[in-house]
Each structure stands twice: as structure tokens, then as C-alpha cells.
Amino acid sequence: MQYLYIAQLVFMIIGPLIRLVFRVIGLGFVTYFGFNALITVAQDYMISNMGQAGTAIQQILGLAKIDIAINIMLAAVTTRFIIAGINKATDKKRSQVWNPPGRDYIDA
Template identity: 55%
Template structure:
């Protein structure tokens, strides 16, 4: 009978922890897939519009390395999104250093 109480205690302790981890994984997974899908759709749209141009225009775009420029642009967007997410994550853990005058702060 005491074993049953121990199992129930473990379930009561571990279930909220497991749910929190699954929510964190789920939110990250959904946001990654969503941003990846949007960037892929935009890139496919641009490439399809370029392929609709005439042969001479496509050759000029190829010589100008527009495809490389488009890849660099979307890589920069992805990098900016990742860095923005990392900065927001870092700001949550940062301790507040400055305090408003009055209250518990020391006034000079």
C-alpha cells in the first residue's frame, strides 16, 4: 500500500515537470517550423517569378548572381531571427541592476 502512495507522489511531482518540458519543446518546434515554412514559401515565390522571365533576362540574372544574393538575404533574415530569440532569452535571466531612487536604493 505504501508503494502505491510513493508512485502517486512521484506522478504528482513529475507530471507538471513533464508537461512544462513538452510545452517548451512544442512551442519551439512550432515556431521553428512556422518560420522555416514562411521563408521557404517566400524563396519559392521569388524563384518562380524569376523563372517566368525570358531566357535573356535569366542569363543576365545568372551573371549578376541574383540567386546567391537571394540566398544571402534569406540567411541574414534567419540569423537575425535566431539572434533576436537568443537575446530575448538572455534578457529574461538577467538580474536588474538599476533601482529607482527611493525605496530600498541608496541615495547619494
């Protein structure tokens, strides 16, 4: 009978924690795939509009490797969002700003 009370206590403590973890994982999952879909749609739109240009312009864009530049730009945007998300999750910016008492922000 004592094990029943201990099991109920464990489930009362762990239950909300498991729900919170699933909620966070679900939010991250939806955010990642939503952002990934948005980037894919933007990339497809840009490349399809490049295909509608004239033949001479398409050749110039091919020589200039504009499609690779678009991929690099979108990868940089994605990386920036990921780094911002990691910094926000770890609260990294707030922990780097602390200075000991009696010191200014700039030591000359």
C-alpha cells in the same frame, strides 16, 4: 504502503513539469517548421518570378548571382530570428543592462 505515497508525490511533482516541457518543445517545433516553410515559400516565389523574365534578363540575373543573394538574405533573416529567440529565452539583454548604484550609464 509507504512507497505508494512517495510514488504519488513524485508523480504529482513531475507530472506538470513533463507537461510543461512537452508544451515548450511542441511550440518550438511548430514555430521552427512554420518559419522554415514560410522562408521556403518566399524563396520559391522569388526564384520562380525570376524565371518568368525574358532570356536576356535571366542571363543578367545569373551573372549577377541574384539567386545566391536571395539565399544569403533569407539566411540572414533566419539567423536574426534565431538569435532574437535565444536572447529572449535566456533573457540576455536584461542581464547586460545592470549598473552598480551611483554610476551613470555613460562613464566619461
